[in-house]
Amino acid sequence: MADEMKMQRNPMADIGLDVLEDTLSFYIRSINMAISRDLDASLDGLEVARGTGKITTLLLVDRHPGIRPSVIATLIQRDRSAMVRLVDQMEESGLLTREVAPDDNRAQGLFITGRGRALAAEIRPRVVRQSREFFPDITDEEHAVLIRVLGRTYRRIVGLPPAGKNKTSGEP
Amino acid sequence: MADEMKMQRNPMADIGLDVLEDTLSFYIRSINMAISRDLDASLDGLEVARGTGKITTLLLVDRHPGIRPSVIATLIQRDRSAMVRLVDQMEESGLLTREVAPDDNRAQGLFITGRGRALAAEIRPRVVRQSREFFPDITDEEHAVLIRVLGRTYRRIVGLPPAGKNKTSGEP
DNA sequence: TATTGTTATACTCTATAACTATA
DNA sequence: TATAGTTATAGAGTATAACAATA
Numbered sequence A, B: 001m002a003d004e005m006k007m008q009r010n011p012m013a014d015i016g017l018d019v020l021e022d023t024l025s026f027y028i029r030s031i032n033m034a035i036s037r038d039l040d041a042s043l044d045g046l047e048v049a050r051g052t053g054k055i056t057t058l059l060l061v062d063r064h065p066g067i068r069p070s071v072i073a074t075l076i077q078r079d080r081s082a083m084v085r086l087v088d089q090m091e092e093s094g095l096l097t098r099e100v101a102p103d104d105n106r107a108q109g110l111f112i113t114g115r116g117r118a119l120a121a122e123i124r125p126r127v128v129r130q131s132r133e134f135f136p137d138i139t140d141e142e143h144a145v146l147i148r149v150l151g152r153t154y155r156r157i158v159g160l161p162p163a164g165k166n167k168t169s170g171e172p
Numbered sequence C: 001t002a003t004t005g006t007t008a009t010a011c012t013c014t015a016t017a018a019c020t021a022t023a
Numbered sequence D: 001t002a003t004a005g006t007t008a009t010a011g012a013g014t015a016t017a018a019c020a021a022t023a
Helices: A018-022 A024-042 A054-063 A069-076 A080-092 A114-133 A140-158 B018-022 B024-042 B054-063 B069-076 B080-092 B114-133 B140-158
Strands: A096-101 A104-112 B096-101 B104-112
Touching: A018 B054, A018 B114, A024 A114, A024 B024, A024 B114, A024 B140, A054 A069, A054 A080, A054 A096, A054 A104, A054 A114, A054 B018, A069 A080, A069 A104, A080 A096, A104 A114, A114 B018, A114 B024, A140 B024, A140 B140, B024 B114, B054 B069, B054 B080, B054 B096, B054 B104, B054 B114, B069 B080, B069 B104, B080 B096, B104 B114
Parallel strands: none
Antiparallel strands: A096 A104, B096 B104
């Protein structure tokens, strides 16, 4: 009788996630969707909302004048064709400019504009704050572990040297 | 002299990521892209590759016969319209069936088919293995911390009760 | 022959709104 | 009035292949 009464009063209450309960990729993929939506909302109207590459591109160009599109493409894990559209878009918005690289006529260097620099300054604290505030229920220690472990994984994926060793210009 | 020689021999070697270096959302978003691509590759040809909802839907329907699309939609953070297309697709593939819910004619229950059950059994170990092998350079302890912290965050986002309390059918 | 940037295309995902039928 | 599912559509992202110019 009580068995028949349970029905689905709160359908969420007793849902088990099967093996996904212990599967990191599931959590990464799920949280990615939520955090990206939240980030878009917190940057609404700012020309860098939507999509995963614009913020990184802006900050990298601001920090590394003359950086090449192909380098950024590697760091944001896009192919060159996707990178072209990204740079097109940001150039049209007046955030950066392209110049032919002095040492290689095939390549380009990207340079920040005044507007781009202002926007970078505007979003920098916002991006950091949004990221931390998205995890209100984790401790600073847990946060540090996540940064360390996920940072290590990211660097391995894109081919950056391990943390703390990026001061020396390494061998190829 | 040595200053002029550095040029850009290995362009990746000394790239700083600006504030993104300490921004969790950046790592989540970046790793998400890589892990999703890798998962797609490891499930190539299996009818559940591509896109984030199919695997979860299959395992949830297999585990919870009669589960409603709207419940799954909440757990995978999609709206109902996206859920419809997902279920359409999986029904056409013969992985699950829809039935009108006996207690509410508006609602549906989803049920696994033989093919669906077989596919679920096929992918379960693959998904778990892929997830762990994608992080070859983290310890089991670090892995456990990630599962615990990200799992907690996921449950908060989608409105599931905290871990360990999902045995009791909670109040609404 | 390999690399950098470019263009084109097809495919998928995302977000939004409006609609139906039930409750 | 609110909810479960559905349909339609515009916009954005993704993957792929082919191309030109340069190394």
